[in-house]
Amino acid sequence: xxxxxxxxxxxxxxxxxxxxxxxxxxxxxxxxxxxxxxxxxxxxxxxxxxxxxxxxxxxxxxxxxxxxxxxxxxxxxxxxxxxxxxxxxxxxxxxxxxxxxxxxxxxxxxxxxxxxxxxxxxxxxxxxxxxxxxxxxxxxxxxxxxxxxxxxxxxxxxxxxxxxxxxxxxxxxxxxxxxxxxxxxxxxxxxxxxxxxxxxxxxxxxxxxxxxxxxxxxxxxxxxxxxxxxxxxxxxxxxxxxxxxxxxxxxxxxxxxxxxxxxxxxxxxxxxxxxxxxxxxxxxxxxxxxxxxxxxxxxxxxxxxxxxxxxxxxxxxxxxxxxxxxxxxxxxxxxx
Amino acid sequence: xxxxxxxxxxxxxxxxxxxxxxxxxxxxxxxxxxxxxxxxxxxxxxxxxxxxxxxxxxxxxxxxxxxxxxxxxxxxxxxxxxxxxxxxxxxxxxxxxxxxxxxxxxxxxxxxxxxxxxxxxxxxxxxxxxxxxxxxxxxxxxxxxxxxxxxxxxxxxxxxxxxxxxxxxxxxxxxxxxxxxxxxxxxxxxxxxxxxxxxxxxxxxxxxxxxxxxxxxxxxxxxxxxxxxxxxxxxxxxxxxxxxxxxxxxxxxxxxxxxxxxxxxxxxxxxxxxxxxxxxxxxxxxxxxxxxxxxxxxxxxxxxxxxxxxxxxxxxxxxxxxxxxx
Numbered sequence: 001x002x003x004x005x006x007x008x009x010x011x012x013x014x015x016x017x018x019x020x021x022x023x024x025x026x027x028x029x030x031x032x033x034x035x036x037x038x039x040x041x042x043x044x045x046x047x048x049x050x051x052x053x054x055x056x057x058x059x060x061x062x063x064x065x066x067x068x069x070x071x072x073x074x075x076x077x078x079x080x081x082x083x084x085x086x087x088x089x090x091x092x093x094x095x096x097x098x099x100x101x102x103x104x105x106x107x108x109x110x111x112x113x114x115x116x117x118x119x120x121x122x123x124x125x126x127x128x129x130x131x132x133x134x135x136x137x138x139x140x141x142x143x144x145x146x147x148x149x150x151x152x153x154x155x156x157x158x159x160x161x162x163x164x165x166x167x168x169x170x171x172x173x174x175x176x177x178x179x180x181x182x183x184x185x186x187x188x189x190x191x192x193x194x195x196x197x198x199x200x201x202x203x204x205x206x207x208x209x210x211x212x213x214x215x216x217x218x219x220x221x222x223x224x225x226x227x228x229x230x231x232x233x234x235x236x237x238x239x240x241x242x243x244x245x246x247x248x249x250x251x252x253x254x255x256x257x258x259x260x261x262x263x264x265x266x267x268x269x270x271x272x273x274x275x276x277x278x279x280x281x282x283x284x285x286x287x288x289x290x291x292x293x294x295x296x297x298x299x300x301x302x303x304x305x306x307x308x309x310x311x312x313x314x315x316x317x318x319x320x321x322x323x324x325x326x327x328x329x330x331x332x333x334x335x336x
Numbered sequence: 337x338x339x340x341x342x343x344x345x346x347x348x349x350x351x352x353x354x355x356x357x358x359x360x361x362x363x364x365x366x367x368x369x370x371x372x373x374x375x376x377x378x379x380x381x382x383x384x385x386x387x388x389x390x391x392x393x394x395x396x397x398x399x400x401x402x403x404x405x406x407x408x409x410x411x412x413x414x415x416x417x418x419x420x421x422x423x424x425x426x427x428x429x430x431x432x433x434x435x436x437x438x439x440x441x442x443x444x445x446x447x448x449x450x451x452x453x454x455x456x457x458x459x460x461x462x463x464x465x466x467x468x469x470x471x472x473x474x475x476x477x478x479x480x481x482x483x484x485x486x487x488x489x490x491x492x493x494x495x496x497x498x499x500x501x502x503x504x505x506x507x508x509x510x511x512x513x514x515x516x517x518x519x520x521x522x523x524x525x526x527x528x529x530x531x532x533x534x535x536x537x538x539x540x541x542x543x544x545x546x547x548x549x550x551x552x553x554x555x556x557x558x559x560x561x562x563x564x565x566x567x568x569x570x571x572x573x574x575x576x577x578x579x580x581x582x583x584x585x586x587x588x589x590x591x592x593x594x595x596x597x598x599x600x601x602x603x604x605x606x607x608x609x610x611x612x613x614x615x616x617x618x619x620x621x622x623x624x625x626x627x628x629x630x631x632x633x634x635x636x637x638x639x640x641x642x643x644x645x646x647x648x649x650x651x652x653x654x655x656x657x658x659x660x661x662x
Binding site: 044160190191215216218242245255256257260270271273275 | 389592597
């Protein structure tokens with residue numbers, strides 16, 4: 001097998017706060033191959049956005065500690081100088097943010113902002129060429145009348161259109177890796193469908209790998225093949241989308257799926273929520289961080305409460321759970 | 337559907353003036369946020385209103401609870417005209433209709449303890465002595481699954497889900513008949529959403545409550561609704577039982593909306609045919625003539641721009657406003 005494009009090893013991110021250290025990400029490892037789309041799902045506070053920001057080294061401030069390795073094409077991003085990272089950002093890897101209004105500068109025309117992203121990495125481009133490149137990018141992302149729109153400001157665009165512009169900026173240098181952090185959360189469903197389609201098309205055209213950060217399991221099922229499920233700063237399950245949704249191998253994944261009301265499900269069937277709420281990252285439970293909410297935790301002799309589970313293979317998936325594989329797959333079947 | 341009608345709206349309209357200031361003496365523009373909505377809600381049932389942002393669903397919720405005054409039309413609560421009621425009457429009628437808001441962080445006063453917040457409606461209405469109020473608040477906290485030891489805690493000490501429980505407890509304080517819930521779960525994580533939805537359903541069964549449930553999430557709505565109304569640009573375009581609206585959507589907008597929802601099932605996802613609408617929702621300042629959906633509609637014809645389609649019953653209360661329904 002070829003070398004993965006991106007290889008994250010034992011990533012740990014800690015924020016120092018007045019109330020103590022917040023371990024937002026605790027030992028996350030995963031690989032992304034060229035042209036692949038993976039999703040990272042989790043609830044708020046699970047560490048998915050912190051992971052994404054770390055990949056671009058966007059977590060700054062004096063109280064942040066980032067440990068581990070992030071290898072992009074074999075080079076460790078965490079060991080690079082700020083200058084080298086800047087050369088990568090927007091060039092070899094780019095990011096689409098959640099809120100397109102705050103991601104764009106209100107004082108510059110959208111054409112300028114696209115051109116800027118290109119000019120930074122291609123300093124000797126003429127103004128006319130830059131304008132041409134900005135025009136083409138607008139066209140590619142489906143902005144009608146690009147000739148007129150290129151000189152407009154972000155506030156003159158709707159939310160969906162703004163997100164198209166953010167995508168145009170992210171893709172102007174044909175990055176090898178595209179990180180999309182909740183790209184459609186701020187958008188309406190009909191517009192969300194347009195943007196998801198666009199990301200798919202753009203990916204095919206540029207051959208970029210995509211890391212999609214989302215809390216929406218529907219979005220995951222729709223556009224990715226592989227998924228990492230995060231809980232309290234750890235990856236608890238890593239599997240193909242069909243395995244994760246068809247035969248989840250971690251009780252949390254199962255709980256998430258049961259909480260989601262599918263459009264196909266019957267009315268007034270009682271939902272099965274996960275009891276309790278996600279733990280505080282300052283004061284994590286001992287052992288498995290999910291054990292206070294896990295309905296299988298009691299069946300083991302205190303192992304869940306004392307020992308942090310390691311990732312182990314369950315069929316084709318990887319899961320961080322103490323339950324024996326057979327018990328796990330059996331109970332999963334029962335409760336589905 | 338059984339039960340008497342508890343809440344009715346007749347041709348409700350809300351137009352917000354916007355644009356040029358009065359100083360400039362220019363004609364002000366008008367946002368037609370809600371433009372002619374009629375509906376009725378029966379006791380013990382849930383009417384869900386769905387639509388995308390800007391369709392007027394939250395304005396409708398506010399009109400129904402008379403948090404804002406309608407431009408035209410009326411709301412009838414328990415057979416009494418709520419819209420023309422005097423301020424004194426309104427205060428009394430509010431006991432029967434309460435609101436649960438979207439943002440559990442914004443709807444509780446950060447300087448009031450949770451217990452104080454939940455008891456506020458009782459103090460405003462002066463229906464109980466202080467001691468009884470406290471007892472009632474304890475009761476309510478238990479009812480919604482909050483621990484009574486938390487009476488003196490402040491909102492920042494609670495999680496989003498717990499705050500929403502407090503918001504629900506406050507709405508229940510006066511034993512209302514109708515609850516208008518404006519996106520009550522959209523600010524919550526999925527695992528918590530299910531908890532709150534189950535709570536709302538349990539309360540409905542126990543207390544015979546009627547809900548107007550405003551949401552943009554179609555799957556949430558399917559779970560809780562007895563009747564679903566789909567709004568687009570200030571108007572109801574389709575209304576009916578969830579079986580009808582989800583099973584056989586007849587308005588092209590409803591069809592597109594349904595097909596755009598990502599389904600958490602990889603197998604179903606690839607099988608489904610998706611209708612992707614082009615463009616964005618037009619501005620409610622200057623809505624299209626005739627049918628408001630015509631600018632994005634795949635089935636548009638000449639009649640759509642000249643004549644506005646009315647809601648027409650297609651059997652069993654399934655009503656659709658389209659010239660060419662399926």
